Amino acid sequence: MTSYYRRLTVGPTVLNIPVQPPTKSKLPVFPPRRPFNNIIQSSFGITLRSRKCWRVEATVRSAGRSEGGDGAKKVGPGPGQGPGPCSYSVEDRTVEVGSKRDRTVEVAVAVAVTVVLGVGNRVLYKLALVPLKHYPFFLAQLATFGYVLVYFSVMYLRYHAGIVTHEMLSMPKAPYLVIGLLEALAAATGMAAGAILSGASIPILSQTFLVWQILLSTIFLGRRYRVNQLLGCFLVTVGVVITVASGSSSGHSLKEAGIFWSLMMIVSFLLQAADTVLKEVIFLDAEKRLKGGSVDLFVVNSYGSAFQALFICLLLPFLSKLWGIPFSQLPNYLKDGAACFLNMGGTLSSGCDGAPLLPLLFIIVNMGFNIALLHLLKISSAVVSSLASTFSVPISVYIFTLPLPYLGVASSLPAGFVAGAIILVMGLLIYAWSPSDPSSAIPSPSS
Known part of the structure; x- marks a missing residue:
């Protein structure tokens, strides 16, 4: 089985820190049981219809307002103001939601x-x-x-x-x-x-x-x-x-x-x-x-x-x-x-x-x-x-x-x-x- 890894973040990405590939101890993989018609069954009753295993990390950060004009930077709210509008980041790209x-x-x-x-x-x-x-x-x-x-x-x-x-x-x-x-x-x-x-x-x-x-x-x-x-x-x-x-x-x-x-x-x-x-x-x-x-x-x-x-x-x-x-x-x-x-x-x-x-x-x-x-x-x-x-x-x-x-x-x-x-x-x-x-x-x- 091939394992795939993606990291999803909520909020503007502040640091671009490379993430190490997960180890076997951190990424549990269910052992295959009796493959039938390309369907892998586990003893826990979980059915996976793909041979790719995904691990998702979610982190929530505050997102500030976008300043006026083009090329403006995101400015996050101050401490204690709580999270702002949600956004998610796929690899090095951040997309705001709402x-x-x-x-x-x-x-x-x-x-x-x-x-x-x-x-x-x-x-x-x-x-x-x-x-x-x-x-x-x-x-x-x-x-x-x-x-x-x-x-x-x-x-x-x-x-x-x-x-x-x-x-x-x-x-x-x-x-x-x-x-x-x-x-x-x-x-x-x-x-x-x-x-x-x-x-x-x-x-x-x-x-x-x-x-x-x-x-x-x-x-x-x-x-x-x-x-x-x-x-x-x-x-x-x-x-x-x-x-x-x-x-x-x-x-x-x-x-x-x-x-x-x-x-x-x-x-x-x-x-x-x-x-x-x-x-x-x-x-x-x-x-x-x-x-x-x-x-x-x-x-x-x-x-x-x-x-x-x-x-x-x-x-x-x-x-x-x-x-x-x-x-x-x-x-x-x-x-x-x-x-x-x-x-x-x-x-x-x-x-x-x-x-x-x-x-x-x-x-x-x-x-x-x-x-x-x-x-x-x-x-x-x-x-x-x-x-x-x-x-x-x-x-x-x-x-x-x-x-x-x-x-x-x-x-x-x-x-x-x-x-x-x-x-x-x-x-x-x-x-x-x-x-x-x-x-x-x-x-x-x-x-």
Whole structure:
């Protein structure tokens, strides 16, 4: 009788230690009794229909979540957290059971939520500027400083509920400081370029955001992308450009604005891409510092928003000048903006119909969009979160063709909208397509 030996493990393989062949004392073999028709019978009533004897070892280890992106490593949970999703390993190949499917469903749901909130964010921003059409700078600062209050309040409640731990709060604050600086500089450069560029050209230039994310994640995270993923990102970018640019004078307005302001807007998206990649680095670093745990979203949002508000205050003279508001007149401007926002009657609030409901709806949805985007970044990658945000652009373009309140006559659908949307969806499908790996198949026991 020939003996065969395979080792099956449950959980990610940590050490690749060669296993010695079993000895006769460790591998009992039932002696054959009266072979009949190629059936071996034992005195114990066990019937073996094969001449191959199998010995199976099973070891259970914890399996952590798969970090976002390609080529990411598995991170196991910390001590005392119990085993994670089960997986098995045949020889030197590990295959997860259930966890990959669960992760895919979780990412798909997060993408859908992000897209819906992204569409709502874009539409409500346009609606919020109807009553505050003369005070967009006030709306931006209200959102910035309002987030600090809300995020820290939620983090305080989650800390007392035991969700936010002392270890999370004691993590280094230097990365949050850099996040605040990047977001403040991105806002400053974006405002400067946005004051010169047309509205149709900005979404086109924003597609460089995806390119920056791929480049920065390759450099700083060591991530490698397959050919289909790069092709998918390229088609997504082309689809958005066709959707937004068709039927508009964006190309002419870009030529009129000059190369300097276009480059300034591109730099703004570079800073935003660096911000998202840095947040992904924070999540990966937290896995090590918290021994398999993960930092809470509101810790990242709270400290990042606090430092952003700090740098916004330092850049306030420069930012107010970009909006055409002399710094000496800034207090009166903010006072008038607050009166229009509250819409409590009087001469200052005339023409502010829709406030404060529309601005408050925008702030709430924008906050939810930022949280959903950060959650998607946490469980996937910066590129996936960028693709989800990008997918909301053509949907928003279509929503603006509907008769929305306070916006008056609906805009017409661009001529190349359908073609651009088809190319964009094809790009998303190509990016999400994962070619099957024949080498990952489980060998048959008869082999």
